[in-house]
Amino acid sequence: MKFFQGLAVAGVVALAGGFAGSAANAASIAVGKKLELKVDAKKMDEERTRLWTKFGGWCALKDWHPAVANCEESTEGDAKIRVLTLKDGGKIKEKLLDEKPNFYRYEILESPLPVKNYQAQFALTPDDDDEDEINFAWSATFDANGKTNKEAHDVIDGIFTAGLDNIKATAGTK
Template identity: 35%
Template sequence: MASTSVSRVVPATPEKVWSLIGGFDALPDWLPYIPESVAAEGGRVRQLKNPEGQVIIERLVDFDETERQYSYAILQAPFPVDGYVSTIRVHAVPGRDDVAEVQWSGRFNPVNATEQEAVDLFTAIYADGLDALDKTLAG
């Protein structure tokens, strides 16, 4: 099983960051790669579309409001992996009340791709996503 993790300090309190990204159906609010999200099964499943119209279906597998984190599994996607589970966490930065650290991590089994190709793909997705979050919060 392969894995990757990217973290970024962003210009907002942990509470503000979580209020933006903590909803499982909130990706279009901060991630330009996902302009559309439709909730199903009482909000436990989200059907996403990327700008090319490709469909990504994900299931919420863990949610912790107190710890400001959630995990989800990909059920369907145009990615060369299976067994994908990812977690987004928002942490306080010790000694700072004006910023937060956001960590996006995932583990997966490459399919029709090398482990390095799959790691590079998700590392880039997470880094680009956190860059977009930073831009949204700074804007």
């Protein structure tokens, strides 16, 4: 639990600091969600690899997020891009900003969502306090765009909750 709290705080600080320059440009809304999964502690590395392979790929959302119908990957210059087609027909264009084992950070370039200056990260890590637990953590910072801060927050919170709930239902863990 402590790890996620630290990850969420570090992620929000890192994401807010990643915007162009001054604090005036930093996103004003933060959302963070965590999914705790029980796994066999003796097989932690294998479980982490299995779960990341199934849920962590750049375009894997199409396989586990209930709102995503398709994902298409491409490159624009040196940038890795994905376009998510939602089940309602909407499209979200995102750019990969950073990728490490069991972690990636991205930004939204175009979207029907009520957000701007959106950057997020998705990660899978062992829990520092529980040796037989692994955590998916999804967090974002952004500003509202065309809606109130609460409405924009609730939209992103709902997206994260629906996705993590579906991972929990399909992960095949204890």
